[in-house]
Amino acid sequence: MDFALNEEDIAIRDTVRSFITREVMPLEEDVLRRERKGLPGIEPATLKELQNKARSFGFWGLSTPEEYGGMDLPAITQSLIWTEAGRCNVPFRFGGEADNILYYANEEQRKEFLVPTIEGERLSCFALTEPGAGSDAANIKMTATKDGDDWILRGEKTFITGGNDADFAIVIAVTDPERGARGGATAFLVDREMGWTSSPIETMGPATPASLYFDDVRVPSRNILGELGQGFDLGMEWIVAGRWRIPAWAVGIAERALSMAIEYANTRETFGAPIGQNQAIQWMIADSHVELEAARSLVLRAAWTADRLGFGRRADGGPKGNPKAAANEIRHAAAMAKLYAAGMVNRVVDRALQIHGGMGYTRELPLERMYRQVRLIRIYEGTDEMQRLILSRDLLRGYTKLGIN
Numbered sequence: 583m584d585f586a587l588n589e590e591d592i593a594i595r596d597t598v599r600s601f602i603t604r605e606v607m608p609l610e611e612d613v614l615r616r617e618r619k620g621l622p623g624i625e626p627a628t629l630k631e632l633q634n635k636a637r638s639f640g641f642w643g644l645s646t647p648e649e650y651g652g653m654d655l656p657a658i659t660q661s662l663i664w665t666e667a668g669r670c671n672v673p674f675r676f677g678g679e680a681d682n683i684l685y686y687a688n689e690e691q692r693k694e695f696l697v698p699t700i701e702g703e704r705l706s707c708f709a710l711t712e713p714g715a716g717s718d719a720a721n722i723k724m725t726a727t728k729d730g731d732d733w734i735l736r737g738e739k740t741f742i743t744g745g746n747d748a749d750f751a752i753v754i755a756v757t758d759p760e761r762g763a764r765g766g767a768t769a770f771l772v773d774r775e776m777g778w779t780s781s782p783i784e785t786m787g788p789a790t791p792a793s794l795y796f797d798d799v800r801v802p803s804r805n806i807l808g809e810l811g812q813g814f815d816l817g818m819e820w821i822v823a824g825r826w827r828i829p830a831w832a833v834g835i836a837e838r839a840l841s842m843a844i845e846y847a848n849t850r851e852t853f854g855a856p857i858g859q860n861q862a863i864q865w866m867i868a869d870s871h872v873e874l875e876a877a878r879s880l881v882l883r884a885a886w887t888a889d890r891l892g893f894g895r896r897a898d899g900g901p902k903g904n905p906k907a908a909a910n911e912i913r914h915a916a917a918m919a920k921l922y923a924a925g926m927v928n929r930v931v932d933r934a935l936q937i938h939g940g941m942g943y944t945r946e947l948p949l950e951r952m953y954r955q956v957r958l959i960r961i962y963e964g965t966d967e968m969q970r971l972i973l974s975r976d977l978l979r980g981y982t983k984l985g986i987n
């Protein structure tokens with residue numbers, strides 16, 4: 583068994599680390615100042631400039647196929663990059679990406695939606711959650727009713743990331759109420775000009791999702807993404823695809839918090855000695871490191887599972903062997919990583935804040951922002967409880983066996 587990264591992964595990780603340190607990190611103070619004034623942490627133009635700079639180093643479209651100008655990196659390599667990005671409190675992401683399910687688009691739709699999204703000319707959002715359907719996504723009520731060659735969309739979506747800025751939404755709506763969401767829901771590509779409106783939702787962290795309102799919005803049939811009735815499956819594919827990404831990012835956030843805690847424990851003195859000489863502080867640091875490395879192992883295992891089974895990148899050409907068994911294995915590994923890393927980063931940031939005492943609670947340091955931000959990781963893209971549901975169901979029904987397969 584070899585735990586070492588290959589040379590290419592090390593080179594990519596180190597290049598990203600130096601890019602983040604040199605180009606992105608210097609913006610952190612400004613981001614914190616802006617957010618405290620209620621402004622978005624980073625202006626879209628500044629983000630674009632950074633993304634273009636990264637592109638000039640070859641970093642563009644981490645998960646995008648090469649035919650669209652992307653890197654199509656294996657999941658392992660992408661997870662290393664997400665961890666690097668997590669260390670910095672700047673809402674930066676590499677450009678050249680599109681929602682994974684947009685690749686179900688036909689030729690016309692690819693020109694109209696996929697390519698401009700990859701190029702950063704159009705912003706998308708993915709709208710599944712409704713006021714009455716979050717964890718229980720199959721309970722969505724938004725309807726799409728056939729009218730001639732069009733569909734009339736009626737209902738509300740909520741908590742939609744990027745929903746207030748998006749040019750178009752990928753909307754999952756019920757087209758066959760008798761069948762319900764499973765088999766009776768369809769994905770639509772809906773331009774904002776077609777008539778939907780949005781309003782932002784204030785949260786305790788930097789995220790500002792939006793509610794989307796569809797009041798008899800007319801959408802032509804040619805805007806159906808994938809097949810009629812395939813919407814729920816597409817929705818699940820969107821959510822599960824990158825479940826190792828958020829935990830990988832969480833590992834980076836925890837690394838930053840722990841490194842701040844170690845430095846402070848070595849320099850802050852009380853009762854004539856650095857606080858790091860107290861066992862209470864030492865144990866917080868030790869426990870944090872164990873949990874951080876455990877989470878990293880689970881993330882790498884989830885990404886490796888996706889790569890090994892042919893889901894890691896598009897160039898691999900899809901699942902190898904039994905697709906259903908492969909999907910189960912990937913989902914299980916990703917659920918373990920998501921559940922554990924979400925709890926881990928909350929505990930590590932909390933301890934780092936505690937080690938900083940009163941300073942940790944102030945807005946002079948980024949710890950309070952990290953504390954507010956990481957709480958979300960236990961909720962979105964499947965709550966802790968939903969991950970536990972997946973894990974226990976897989977085990978109780980025998981989809982997953984104990985031990986190393």
Ligand SMILES: Cc1cc2nc3c(=O)[nH]c(=O)nc-3n(C[C@H](O)[C@H](O)[C@H](O)COP(=O)(O)OP(=O)(O)OC[C@H]3O[C@@H](n4cnc5c(N)ncnc54)[C@H](O)[C@@H]3O)c2cc1C
Pocket residue numbers: 708709710711715716717718740741742743744785789790791958961962963964965966967968
């Ligand atoms: C910032 C943010 C961004 C988001 N972005 C998007 C997006 O881009 N697109 C999108 O479609 N959605 C998005 N979401 C929605 C997100 O996926 C949901 O909030 C999440 O799935 C939980 O759903 P809910 O909020 O309705 O909680 P509920 O489903 O109402 O759950 C409430 C609580 O009950 C628990 N619970 C529910 N059912 C069970 C059960 N059977 N057993 C045990 N416990 C249970 C939950 O775990 C949770 O703790 C976003 C949410 C947030 C906060």
